[in-house]
Amino acid sequence: MTELNTLTLAEARDKLRSGDVTSVELTESCLKQVESADALGAFVHKTPELALDQARAADARIQAGDAPAMCGLPLGIKDLFCTKGVPSQAASRILQGFRPEYESTVTQKLFDAGAVMLGKLNMDEFAMGSSNETSCYGNAVNPWRRAGDAAALTPGGSSGGSAAAVAADLCLAATGTDTGGSIRQPAAFTGIVGIKPTYGRCSRWGIVAFASSLDQAGPMTKTVRDAAIMLGAMAGHDPKDSTSADLPVPDFEAMLSGDIRGKVIGIPAEYRMDGMPAEIEKLWADGTAMLKDAGAEIRDISLPHTKYALPAYYVIAPAEASSNLARYDGVRYGHRASLGQGDGITEMYEKTRAEGFGHEVQRRVMVGTYVLSAGFYDAYYNRARRVRALIKRDFDQAFAAGVDAILTPATPSAAFGLGEMAEADPVQMYLNDVFTVTVNLAGLPGISVPTGTDASGLPLGLQLIGRPWEEADLLNTAYALEQAAGFVAKPQKWW
Amino acid sequence: MSIDLEKAAKVAKLARIKVEPDALPALAQEFNNILGFIEQLNEVDVEGIEPMTSVTPMRLKRREDIVSDGDQQAKVLANAPDAREGFFAVPKVVE
Numbered sequence: 001m002t003e004l005n006t007l008t009l010a011e012a013r014d015k016l017r018s019g020d021v022t023s024v025e026l027t028e029s030c031l032k033q034v035e036s037a038d039a040l041g042a043f044v045h046k047t048p049e050l051a052l053d054q055a056r057a058a059d060a061r062i063q064a065g066d067a068p069a070m071c072g073l074p075l076g077i078k079d080l081f082c083t084k085g086v087p088s089q090a091a092s093r094i095l096q097g098f099r100p101e102y103e104s105t106v107t108q109k110l111f112d113a114g115a116v117m118l119g120k121l122n123m124d125e126f127a128m129g130s131s132n133e134t135s136c137y138g139n140a141v142n143p144w145r146r147a148g149d150a151a152a153l154t155p156g157g158s159s160g161g162s163a164a165a166v167a168a169d170l171c172l173a174a175t176g177t178d179t180g181g182s183i184r185q186p187a188a189f190t191g192i193v194g195i196k197p198t199y200g201r202c203s204r205w206g207i208v209a210f211a212s213s214l215d216q217a218g219p220m221t222k223t224v225r226d227a228a229i230m231l232g233a234m235a236g237h238d239p240k241d242s243t244s245a246d247l248p249v250p251d252f253e254a255m256l257s258g259d260i261r262g263k264v265i266g267i268p269a270e271y272r273m274d275g276m277p278a279e280i281e282k283l284w285a286d287g288t289a290m291l292k293d294a295g296a297e298i299r300d301i302s303l304p305h306t307k308y309a310l311p312a313y314y315v316i317a318p319a320e321a322s323s324n325l326a327r328y329d330g331v332r333y334g335h336r337a338s339l340g341q342g343d344g345i346t347e348m349y350e351k352t353r354a355e356g357f358g359h360e361v362q363r364r365v366m367v368g369t370y371v372l373s374a375g376f377y378d379a380y381y382n383r384a385r386r387v388r389a390l391i392k393r394d395f396d397q398a399f400a401a402g403v404d405a406i407l408t409p410a411t412p413s414a415a416f417g418l419g420e421m422a423e424a425d426p427v428q429m430y431l432n433d434v435f436t437v438t439v440n441l442a443g444l445p446g447i448s449v450p451t452g453t454d455a456s457g458l459p460l461g462l463q464l465i466g467r468p469w470e471e472a473d474l475l476n477t478a479y480a481l482e483q484a485a486g487f488v489a490k491p492q493k494w495w
Numbered sequence: 496m497s498i499d500l501e502k503a504a505k506v507a508k509l510a511r512i513k514v515e516p517d518a519l520p521a522l523a524q525e526f527n528n529i530l531g532f533i534e535q536l537n538e539v540d541v542e543g544i545e546p547m548t549s550v551t552p553m554r555l556k557r558r559e560d561i562v563s564d565g566d567q568q569a570k571v572l573a574n575a576p577d578a579r580e581g582f583f584a585v586p587k588v589v590e
Contacts, residue, residue, distance in 0.1 A: 101570040311535045333574035345586050350513035369510040385546035427532045
């Protein structure tokens with residue numbers, strides 16, 4: 001018999017509805033896995049009692065014939081989401097001990113739909129990082145290893161704990177957030193599916209803010225179908241987030257036909273980076289051929305401002321972060337430094353923030369402070385926002401010319417070793433987001449789909465970028481790609 | 496544009512993050528690397544391009560100007576490192 005924790009959301013939902021299993025059984029199966037997987041560093045706050053309470057309530061709903069989409073399905077929740085009464089600290093020391101008095105809109109929607117929370121998942125501190133190595137909890141570890149090599153690899157970041165937990169079957173799916181690639185890059189590094197929806201599709205209310213014009217929540221799942229199911233439950237207008245879109249949420253799952261005949265798939269020349277590994281190039285060519293075989297029209301396109309996306313991002317994201325993170329001052333929540341004789345309020349702020357923020361967060365807050373400071377605001381910040389407008393225009397023009405979706409690699413490499421980038425310049429780490437960051441700047445939906453492995457057996461993913469608000473069409477194209485690629489590999493259990 | 500120690504110290508002060516003097520040289524170097532990377536933006540012709548303000552053209556929602564939330568002092572203070580008599584407590588600000 002299949003272990004219950006290895007089921008997809010769709011399989012588990014169907015078994016729950018047919019009475020083959022109960023949510024309590026599913027939840028217990030996942031909790032057992034979570035308990036034995038501390039070596040992965042994925043779950044950082046476990047909530048088994050809450051999970052079993054929610055599972056029992058879900059079973060009662062199912063019995064009563066009231067079983068919405070996510071009813072009874074055990075999930076992991078990224079630590080960035082505020083969850084009522086449960087530690088929510090964005091993997092930062094500065095939020096040590098913080099237990100929100102409220103629930104984020106996205107987790108509330110999932111709970112309203114009957115979902116079960118197993119606990120909170122590891123991540124980079126304040127979602128700033130691409131390897132989960134800036135977390136105050138320590139590293140999350142990729143369940144995948146290179147063939148014949150026990151070296152610990154990164155699950156990617158910032159949603160590294162979410163990616164590791166889903167890939168290792170500790171939970172059926174997890175929430176992630178994506179500011180520059182933080183859902184799609186870890187999904188690609190762990191052989192799972194991750195979608196960042198259109199900016200405004202999911203409410204940001206109650207999600208610890210990093211860069212508010214870029215942040216967006218999304219599901220990280222085992223299959224494209226699961227992503228469609230879970231996104232449907234997470235999405236929707238929220239009066240508490242003025243940037244959330246007042247648009248109907250379609251039934252994403254119902255639109256998964258796998259029929260992409262006649263769809264136009266753009267292949268952007270500028271994503272063919274110098275020095276791109278042959279494996280990534282082949283993965284991309286193979287994916288292109290798969291979509292062509294499925295009846296899509298392949299078209300070469302140009303997105304000329306692509307190379308300026310990362311530098312624009314590393315102005316805009318730190319600028320917004322420096323503003324958002326100003327709230328961590330040791331007054332209202334979290335950590336406050338112990339003060340010396342004669343220390344005033346300024347020393348309290350400075351010591352608290354020096355102790356509470358990790359190195360990467362401090363660096364980004366200060367870069368943001370600099371680019372927003374008097375005399376540099378126009379030269380850096382406003383210039384970056386104008387470049388951002390040009391990046392968005394590139395995409396607008398491609399879509400106006402009839403392109404339905406754009407196919408690119410998700411990452412420039414497979415998962416790298418933990419600690420491997422420790423001595424590298426921060427800019428080297430930033431290059432991980434080179435294929436994903438454009439999508440955040442333009443506000444578009446993007447999905448990472450596992451389609452192959454590298455020579456050492458590690459998973460690799462391709463990214464599809466869609467038109468704004470057309471996640472349903474994007475998911476359908478991803479579904480066709482997933483079916484053609486037939487990626488079924490799983491990590492060998494070592495934890 | 497290069498950042499010297501004095502400028503790095505000023506940025507740290509503006510950001511209200513205490514940086515020890517011996518950490519300033521490394522910090523200034525990191526700033527310079529990152530700013531060097533950002534300098535590429537100067538190659539782009541942005542003449543006549545408006546700064547992007549929203550990702551999709553949406554009119555911001557308005558709401559009735561009425562009290563819709565509040566009256567939860569205990570919850571607001573629940574996570575404070577130091578709360579007294581219904582207030583947040585901080586070191587003395589005025590002499």
